[in-house]
Amino acid sequence: MNTAEIGRHPLDSASVLNAKKTLFELLSRSGVFRDEAEELIALVEAGAIAEAHSEAGKAAAPPGENGEPYATGWHDGARAVGDALVRIAERALERAIGPAMSDAVGDDAAPGHHLVGRMDVELAKVAVTPLYLSFSDASSLDPEVSDEVLTAVLGTMSVVGRVGYAGRLKEFTETHRERLAQLYAQYGPRSRIAVHGRYSLLHSPTSIAVLERLSTAPSALRTEWERAELPPAWLDGLTTAWGTRAAPG
Incomplete structure (x- = not known):
């Protein structure tokens, strides 16, 4: 499917939900518990959003020569989209690892003993x-x-x-x-x-x-x-x- 086809036939929420349900079913048959499957899927979602944020940042330059007001609006819009993507990624990550992420004090900190799953x-x-x-x-x-x-x-x-x-x-x-x-x-x-x-x-x-x-x-x-x-x-x-x-x- 090329870019034009994706634009005409975007993935709708029902199709995405169906794909997630199918993945849950397949993982369940392999012995993966529901909460573990949800954690994995949420991590993948958070990573995909973070990657989208990174790609959006690479396309920060406005197309063509349309003057300073246009460029200013372009950068403001790109920044707003980027900020929204960061917030969405944070929510996805929180779904994966729980609210404990907000009070962690560093990568090397003892987890106050959050059990290793x-x-x-x-x-x-x-x-x-x-x-x-x-x-x-x-x-x-x-x-x-x-x-x-x-x-x-x-x-x-x-x-x-x-x-x-x-x-x-x-x-x-x-x-x-x-x-x-x-x-x-x-x-x-x-x-x-x-x-x-x-x-x-x-x-x-x-x-x-x-x-x-x-x-x-x-x-x-x-x-x-x-x-x-x-x-x-x-x-x-x-x-x-x-x-x-x-x-x-």
């Missing part, structure tokens, strides 16, 4: 796996243990921080790519280091998430690690391999 963990898994596979082989760590590790990692963040964690992980990986490549070559699955031991996490995609937190919020990470009763040797081994020291909680 299953969907938080699943989103983190999807984020870390391709990043890890750019350095190493598939995980050899138990899936249940991976969930426990990611729950501890996500517990160091505010609710808002969890929403944007995929982007932060990507930025961290790109910034430290050479160092990470050396680390996985020395301690990962293709190295001589056994999977059972203090470097076990380097055989798992969760290591990307743990390393990011070691670099950003080491004290909070150790606190959550102890709360989850995960093996201290795993965190100590990863801390040593990364060349940093996590402060005691």
